[in-house]
Amino acid sequence: MSxxxxxxxxxxxxxxxxxxxxxxxPRNVFLLACSYFFYGCWDWRFxxxxxxxxxxxxxxxxxxxxxxxxPTRRKWLIISCVVNLGLLAFFKxxxxxxxxxxxxxxxxxxxxxxxxxxxxLPVGISFYTFQTMxxxxxxxxxxxxxxxxxxxxxxxxxxxxxxxxxxxxxxTALAPQMTRKTLATWAGIRFGVWLCLKGVFKKxxxxxNMAVLVDGVFNSDDPQSGTAILLATYAFAFQIxxxxxxxxxxxxxxxxxxxxxxxxxxxLPYFAQSPSEFWQRWHISLSSWLRDYLYIPLxxxxxxxxxxxxxxxxxxxxxxxxxxxxxxFLIWGAWHGVILVLQRLxxxxxxxxxxxxxxxxxxxxxxxxxxxxxxLLFRANSMSxxxxxxxxxxxxxxxNIELAQMAWQLVFLCGPFLVIQxxxxxxxxxxxxxxxxxxxxTVVYATVLFLILTVGNFGGREFIYFQF
Amino acid sequence: xSSSTSSFDLPLERVEQGLRDAQRARELVWTLWxxxxxxxxxxxxxxxxxxxxxxxxxxxxxxxxxxxFGTMFSLKSLVVAxxxxxxxxxxxxxxxxxxxxxxxxWPFAFILALVGIGLMNVAITHPxxxxxxxxxxxxxxANPSFARNTLFWERRxxxxxxxxxxxxxxxxxxxxxxxxxxxxxxxxxxxxxxxFEKNCLAGFGxxxxxxxxxxxxxxxxxxxxxxxSEFDFYRETAVPTGRLRWAATNxxxxxxxxxxxxxxxxENRGEFVDLTLASNLTLWRQREHVRQSLLNYWWxxxxxxxxxxxxxxxxxxxxxxxxGAIKNLSENVRRTPFVEINxxxxxxxxxxxxxxxxxxxxxxxxxHPGTQVAYxxxxxxxxxxxxxxxxxxxxxxxxxxDALLRLQADDFAxxxxxxxxxxxxxxxxxAEVINQLSGxxxxxxxxxx
Numbered sequence: 001m002s003x004x005x006x007x008x009x010x011x012x013x014x015x016x017x018x019x020x021x022x023x024x025x026p027r028n029v030f031l032l033a034c035s036y037f038f039y040g041c042w043d044w045r046f047x048x049x050x051x052x053x054x055x056x057x058x059x060x061x062x063x064x065x066x067x068x069x070x071p072t073r074r075k076w077l078i079i080s081c082v083v084n085l086g087l088l089a090f091f092k093x094x095x096x097x098x099x100x101x102x103x104x105x106x107x108x109x110x111x112x113x114x115x116x117x118x119x120x121l122p123v124g125i126s127f128y129t130f131q132t133m134x135x136x137x138x139x140x141x142x143x144x145x146x147x148x149x150x151x152x153x154x155x156x157x158x159x160x161x162x163x164x165x166x167x168x169x170x171x172t173a174l175a176p177q178m179t180r181k182t183l184a185t186w187a188g189i190r191f192g193v194w195l196c197l198k199g200v201f202k203k204x205x206x207x208x209n210m211a212v213l214v215d216g217v218f219n220s221d222d223p224q225s226g227t228a229i230l231l232a233t234y235a236f237a238f239q240i241x242x243x244x245x246x247x248x249x250x251x252x253x254x255x256x257x258x259x260x261x262x263x264x265x266x267x268l269p270y271f272a273q274s275p276s277e278f279w280q281r282w283h284i285s286l287s288s289w290l291r292d293y294l295y296i297p298l299x300x301x302x303x304x305x306x307x308x309x310x311x312x313x314x315x316x317x318x319x320x321x322x323x324x325x326x327x328x329f330l331i332w333g334a335w336h337g338v339i340l341v342l343q344r345l346x347x348x349x350x351x352x353x354x355x356x357x358x359x360x361x362x363x364x365x366x367x368x369x370x371x372x373x374x375x376l377l378f379r380a381n382s383m384s385x386x387x388x389x390x391x392x393x394x395x396x397x398x399x400n401i402e403l404a405q406m407a408w409q410l411v412f413l414c415g416p417f418l419v420i421q422x423x424x425x426x427x428x429x430x431x432x433x434x435x436x437x438x439x440x441x442t443v444v445y446a447t448v449l450f451l452i453l454t455v456g457n458f459g460g461r462e463f464i465y466f467q468f
Numbered sequence: 469x470s471s472s473t474s475s476f477d478l479p480l481e482r483v484e485q486g487l488r489d490a491q492r493a494r495e496l497v498w499t500l501w502x503x504x505x506x507x508x509x510x511x512x513x514x515x516x517x518x519x520x521x522x523x524x525x526x527x528x529x530x531x532x533x534x535x536x537f538g539t540m541f542s543l544k545s546l547v548v549a550x551x552x553x554x555x556x557x558x559x560x561x562x563x564x565x566x567x568x569x570x571x572x573x574w575p576f577a578f579i580l581a582l583v584g585i586g587l588m589n590v591a592i593t594h595p596x597x598x599x600x601x602x603x604x605x606x607x608x609x610a611n612p613s614f615a616r617n618t619l620f621w622e623r624r625x626x627x628x629x630x631x632x633x634x635x636x637x638x639x640x641x642x643x644x645x646x647x648x649x650x651x652x653x654x655x656x657x658x659x660x661x662x663x664f665e666k667n668c669l670a671g672f673g674x675x676x677x678x679x680x681x682x683x684x685x686x687x688x689x690x691x692x693x694x695x696x697s698e699f700d701f702y703r704e705t706a707v708p709t710g711r712l713r714w715a716a717t718n719x720x721x722x723x724x725x726x727x728x729x730x731x732x733x734x735e736n737r738g739e740f741v742d743l744t745l746a747s748n749l750t751l752w753r754q755r756e757h758v759r760q761s762l763l764n765y766w767w768x769x770x771x772x773x774x775x776x777x778x779x780x781x782x783x784x785x786x787x788x789x790x791x792g793a794i795k796n797l798s799e800n801v802r803r804t805p806f807v808e809i810n811x812x813x814x815x816x817x818x819x820x821x822x823x824x825x826x827x828x829x830x831x832x833x834x835x836h837p838g839t840q841v842a843y844x845x846x847x848x849x850x851x852x853x854x855x856x857x858x859x860x861x862x863x864x865x866x867x868x869x870d871a872l873l874r875l876q877a878d879d880f881a882x883x884x885x886x887x888x889x890x891x892x893x894x895x896x897x898x899a900e901v902i903n904q905l906s907g908x909x910x911x912x913x914x915x916x917x
Contacts (some may be wrong), residue, residue: 006741190575209763267478280478409763429482435491438577439562445581450588453751454758458742 001041003250004204004458011038016257024181028151031258035160039123042164046122049087054157056083057132061139061146061153073140080136084129091125096325124164126322130289132157135171137293144171152178159260161251165244165463167265167285174262182259194434195253201448202246203463204456206413210239212457213406218379225398229389231406233372236379238414241269243464244283264430270371270418271425273363274348275339278371290319309344313337323378328386332377339370413455420444496563502556509556513549515540521548527607585751593750598622601754605761614670618714619757621669621683635663636906637690644672646833647695649885652895659899662691662906671711673700674810675724677817679715685824691905692821693898696814696855697833698847699797699884704806707739709746714753716746727812732805790838793883797835797842811854818862829905830855831898832868836880865905873897 001007015034019027040047060080064073105111135156138144147153156175162168184192217224217232224232248265255262265285272278279287295315301308313334320333342348348363380386424432433444502509518540523530591597602619609619639662641651648668656664667684669676674696684692707724721743725733733740746753821828832852852868859866879890886894 006738193578264481267480277478405764412763424479428477428479429487430479431481431483431487435482435487437488437492437495437559437563438566438580439559440495441577442580442584445578446584449581449585450751453585453749454755455762456755 001038002463003247003254004200007041012254016254019258020183025151027181028149028155028178031160032151032155032158035155035158035163038160039158039163042123043120046120046125049091049122049125050128050158051154053084053087053129053132054154056080057136057157058146058150058153061136064136064140065146077136077140081133084133088125088129091119091122093321093325094119127166127168128157128163130168130286130322134168134289134293135175138171144175147175147178149179159255161255161258161260162262165247165251166283167248167251167263168289169262169285174260177260184257184259188256188259191434192253192256195249195256197253197445197448197452199246199249199251199253200456201452202242202249202417204246204458205242205451206417207239207242207246207464208457208459209409209413209455210235210242213409214239214379218381218385223396224389224392225403226393226396227398227403228406229376229393231403231410233376233379235406235410236375237270237368237372238410238417240375240378240464241266247463267430268421268425270368271364271421272367272371273360274350274367275336275343275370278367279336279340286319286322290315290322294318305344309341312340312344316340327383328377328380331383331386332374335374335377416447492563492566495559499556499560499563503560506553506556510549510553513552514545517548517552518542518545521545525604589749589751592754601757605757608764609757609760614711614756617669621667621680621715634661636661638662638688639664639691639693639902640684640687640689641666641668641693642672642677642684643668643695644700645670646697646884646886647672647693649881650695650891650894651898652891655892655895656899656902659896660902660906662902665689669711673704673708673711674814674817675704675708675806676711676715676813678723678813678820679712679717679720681817681820683715685820685826689826691827691829691902693829693831693902695831695833696851697835698843698851699801699835700833701807701810701851702802702804702843702847703800704810705804707736707743707806709739709742710756712743713746714756716743716753718744718747721747723816724809724813727809729805732809790836790880790883793836793839794842796883797839801843801847803847811858815858815862818858818864822862822864827905828862828864829901830859830864830866831901832866832872834872834875836883837875837877839883867901 001011011034015031019031019034022030036047036050039050057080060076063076067073135144139146147156153175156169156171156178159169159174159178213235214232217228218236245266248262252262252264263285265283267281267284269278269282272281295311298311298314299307300311303311314337316337317330317333319336320329320331323329323332343350348366376389377386380389420433424430429435433441436444519530519535522528592601602622606619639656639660641647641664645668648666651664651666653664653666656662665687667680667687677694707728712724721740724743725736725740728736742752751758818828832855855866856868858864873894875886875890875894879886879893881887881890
């Protein structure tokens, strides 16, 4: 049940209306049942995984909070981490490990010994696993008191707007909202509707139309020109941004309509001027998770220059691997680790160096292209395709009418979107549109509605991040 | 992971009270300048509108030879230029109104946007606006595409070149690209005293026939000629919204879904929502056309090579080579849950024609003989048998078996469509059958002779 289907619309309207009528406790039970139903629409079998993970972390967090003995606390934390990471490793990485081991054995001249397992990847496992882990770690760090009610905790884990693709909510932010009945205010409803509309626009109008261009190049068996690859990579940059930030907007909007606040997951990432700024703007819930639960525990920047570089690269490698079990994701992570290190070495993009418009725009354009190199690695179907495409990008530049058409679609769909984003960036106000006067605001709303109705692609394409 | 830019520099979801007032103050300054510049905008827009508006909309080159002072200051260009120049004043006026009355918590902008969409929807439904829209969309839509073909239906703009002074009857050739490619109107007109027109669409399937029956009846034909094969009946696995949306009405949608089993209705609930929306919202119904118009061919140079090569309506569908057709057929021709719906739809169509005293002539459709390896011939026999039974029941003429002209491999241009030789051969045969039918001579008797 994807967010841009009529099924979800009907489901959500029913849930949203009914939950308002219920008192707090029954309401949480109702929302939990609806969340499990929502997840079950993909595959009922994997509900058991969520329930199992929920029970383990509920018990672990309470055991940790109940004692002051450090070994006991550590033991329960380790149990929680092993169970969560074990599930993730088995469902997500087992086959990758088997394939890599077999390739290694084959290269050593030994017959591959391990058979591939027939494992389906449960939707959203990476998201809810990280969410429950952060909760238990926060309880261990004494920055969070565990929720008393199992229902409240289960709802925190499985809350349907953010269950399958985030934002990865921290216990400190979302868990307390589960303990009280929070109803949407009129202002909240208006803001929630705007977020949903914006999210549908990003997904259906931008992402899914860009996807057609991207697939035409990346999934084609024909040789591609450098121009086509460049345009398709730009298109993918907007596809993945529209897809994921669109999902996050709808998640936040639907939560808001029910009276819950979810965190901002994107802050105009393509206006970043440096790699570290990019990661403060892109998939913030994951990047801050990696910072707080991996980079800082590894030592962060406290252990000297070389150790800082190691920690950066290691964190980004694991961030890449979080996305999926493939070499392309691993190399994508490594690429971001490397550019973060290069930023530290060169001081590229650091504020206060040169704040002229030219310098700012140069840094933005360079950064966007560095990110696009990463997207090429991320989207490629294999490493051999990366090599092939890189060769084409460096040598084979042609221009024809199909490419003109592709460029037009890119400009037509993403251009006005970027203009609005530029206004948001210069005003440092993500709610810029809401602060416009009546006429321009009406024009923006009407354009968004018109494009959703006419150009929106509702072909049933799933959100990219569901696979992670 | 570390921060070189403080979080303070990042854009935030700001909610401070004064933001709207500050923005309003900025807009007052912008509109003040725009209003001051509006006479210049007006003057600049007059030649721009008169010279470039029509070329931009309809992709016609600017006709510099006919440009004169008089044509430049036409009423149309003056009105459009005045409308553009008045926009800053409207904006400024709304700002002053907003300053006088606090509009409270009502989402007026959203309501106005909905009203605007509603008005656009009403406008596009109006025949004159539709004509304008169709012209606009037509030049940007690839020639051999379903989206473009449907535009001709929108305008009832079918190739109808065989106008005869006193025709014996009007004949409508209805069907898919196969029917389109297989019949030569000039030859048919030469061989019969009838008036012909082709009402064809790429991918036209049985479910579409009843949806377009009203548009066919508008043309007042005496005889409708169809060409149907197993490929038409045995292919859908879901309700084909893409092909039905632009012709959707509530009545037809409910009727189609009434034919489905409860399970099929549940499985196609998204399609039901889509078609219901299309039945009631023209913008949704025409979305494929708007989409094509906005996303395609804003300049002549970007017309794809195949569309530029073809004449206006010469090709109705993309050419599919024999191997492509075999692959396509082997993947798609199978027993699907929609076979019965297809037969029921075609029966409905035949019944409608019969109720309106329009004769129906159905030919057994043919594919390249090489495609026979792609699927079980039992499908072919089943369609043949069921159409034969239906023709007896509903009293229409069905031509198949020994009476049928069998096209050979060298009559086809690709897996599905005939070449010129095949088209001529088939047209002669169709003319002969129509002449025999119109002479009230039984076809089976002719075949026996």
